[in-house]
Amino acid sequence: MDKLRSICKDQLRFACRDQLRFIVRVARSNAAIFTVFALVLCLSFTRPAHAMKIQEIKSPGGIEAWLVEAHENPLLALKFSFEGGNAQDPAGKDGVANFLTAMLDEGAGDLTSSDFQEQMESLAMRMSYEDSRDAFYGNFETLTQNRDEAVKLLKLAITKPRFDADAVERIRSQLLANLVYADRSPDKVAAKEWFATAFAGHVYARPSQGTEATVGAINSADLESFRKRTFARSNLKVVAVGDISPEQLGKLLDDVFGDLPANPELVAVPMTKPVAGVEKRIDMDVPQSVAVFGLPAMARKDPDFMAAFVVNHLVGGGGFASRLMEEVRERRGLAYSVYSYLQPFKHTSILMGSVATRADAIGQSLDVIRAELKQVADEGPKPEEFENAKKYLIGSYALRFDTNAKIASQLLGLLEDDFGPDYIENRNKMVEAITLEDAKRVAKRLLAPENLIITIVGQPATATADKKG
Numbered sequence: 001m002d003k004l005r006s007i008c009k010d011q012l013r014f015a016c017r018d019q020l021r022f023i024v025r026v027a028r029s030n031a032a033i034f035t036v037f038a039l040v041l042c043l044s045f046t047r048p049a050h051a052m053k054i055q056e057i058k059s060p061g062g063i064e065a066w067l068v069e070a071h072e073n074p075l076l077a078l079k080f081s082f083e084g085g086n087a088q089d090p091a092g093k094d095g096v097a098n099f100l101t102a103m104l105d106e107g108a109g110d111l112t113s114s115d116f117q118e119q120m121e122s123l124a125m126r127m128s129y130e131d132s133r134d135a136f137y138g139n140f141e142t143l144t145q146n147r148d149e150a151v152k153l154l155k156l157a158i159t160k161p162r163f164d165a166d167a168v169e170r171i172r173s174q175l176l177a178n179l180v181y182a183d184r185s186p187d188k189v190a191a192k193e194w195f196a197t198a199f200a201g202h203v204y205a206r207p208s209q210g211t212e213a214t215v216g217a218i219n220s221a222d223l224e225s226f227r228k229r230t231f232a233r234s235n236l237k238v239v240a241v242g243d244i245s246p247e248q249l250g251k252l253l254d255d256v257f258g259d260l261p262a263n264p265e266l267v268a269v270p271m272t273k274p275v276a277g278v279e280k281r282i283d284m285d286v287p288q289s290v291a292v293f294g295l296p297a298m299a300r301k302d303p304d305f306m307a308a309f310v311v312n313h314l315v316g317g318g319g320f321a322s323r324l325m326e327e328v329r330e331r332r333g334l335a336y337s338v339y340s341y342l343q344p345f346k347h348t349s350i351l352m353g354s355v356a357t358r359a360d361a362i363g364q365s366l367d368v369i370r371a372e373l374k375q376v377a378d379e380g381p382k383p384e385e386f387e388n389a390k391k392y393l394i395g396s397y398a399l400r401f402d403t404n405a406k407i408a409s410q411l412l413g414l415l416e417d418d419f420g421p422d423y424i425e426n427r428n429k430m431v432e433a434i435t436l437e438d439a440k441r442v443a444k445r446l447l448a449p450e451n452l453i454i455t456i457v458g459q460p461a462t463a464t465a466d467k468k469g
Contacts, residue, residue, distance in 0.1 A: 066239045067244070076147060081135040099175060127140050133208065175209070179209060197278055233262055236257060239415060288358060291362055300417050310389050316353050323376065377443050381443065
């Protein structure tokens with residue numbers, strides 16, 4: 001219980017830190033509202049998840065969204081996504097989606113990049129974008145008093161980005177520098193190689209940030225083409241949380257997204273499964289070796305997914321309370337960190353993990369990981385660790401809803417996975433309903449060490465290059 005309290009305090013501290021950064025930015029722009037934001041910070045952690053009222057809204061133009069009204073604070077958080085993501089990057093232009101994420105606040109309409117940035121700063125608004133394999137995401141936060149002007153900038157970014165040559169070249173230089181850094185990071189190289197190996201021949205195998213050659217070849221026309229093909233109303237998901245009414249949100253939705261085409265022009269992405277039993281080594285002159293490992297897993301809507309979520313938590317997802325951390329780090333001192341997590345994508349699902357250690361210990365660390373996966377698969381979880389995992393997952397769920405932005409992110413994920421608003425009320429009940437027998441059955445289905453896909457980067461002493469098992 002002391003460990004749980006410590007973890008909760010840490011998560012709240014990090015959330016407070018992010019809010020304080022926003023407060024400082026607002027205070028610089030308008031010192032008169034600093035006191036208001038200080039009060040917002042104090043209040044932003046008081047709304048329990050079960051107390052939220054999620055409204056399903058449809059704008060006059062037919063755009064649907066989820067809304068959680070919260071009028072006690074003068075803030076609005078808007079999260080939205082367009083289905084597609086970097087799986088829609090054209091062949092030979094890997095990294096287009098990632099490039100676009102950095103360009104949408106670099107000028108739009110009649111505003112050059114510097115003018116656009118100055119207006120964002122003066123309004124103390126947040127606007128950012130990110131891509132995943134399956135979606136393109138937007139994040140927007142504004143004060144109520146500045147909402148109308150901030151929404152105008154958001155609309156321009158979504159519908160009329162400029163892609164001026166000087167801005168494109170400046171962002172290209174930054175992206176190329178990021179690629180150089182990533183190529184020197186054993187963690188990033190191992191993860192990139194894992195996907196390239198596990199999904200060879202599928203779009204998920206392609207580097208989401210591109211390569212030096214593909215990023216160097218991307219131009220303004222490529223960016224605009226991707227935007228026009230993927231930004232549409234029918235593949236749009238939106239969540240709003242904060243100081244806005246249903247009527248106001250409906251108008252906002254039509255103002256921002258109403259001019260987009262009805263349907264996107266997406267390339268079909270086939271379902272896939274990772275290959276089984278492959279181990280690959282990449283030599284790199286670094287102090288520590290890094291291994292990324294993974295297995296096929298259950299889809300998000302699979303009836304066994306929640307039981308797999310609990311099993312993964314006790315195996316490698318629970319930090320110091322997990323089996324892998326106990327066996328690899330605490331008992332043997334082989335590594336500083338080892339972990340695993342479930343990652344469902346739209347077209348596949350995986351259990352993925354990583355361990356980093358000195359070169360002469362990577363082989364032993366992987367042997368311990370295999371042994372633990374086999375033991376849990378053969379014998380199932382121990383009753384005490386199983387119950388502790390469930391208690392933690394139930395007790396910590398509320399921490400996902402302690403700010404407007406985090407609430408919006410959680411709800412957007414549910415929308416993308418086609419869950420209804422009642423999921424939040426029922427989620428902990430679903431975890432509680434999982435039995436030890438369920439966990440044993442699912443562990444046997446999920447944890448098959450002979451199917452592990454492993455990529456090792458560094459100078460491992462015992463790894464075998466390109467070994468098939």
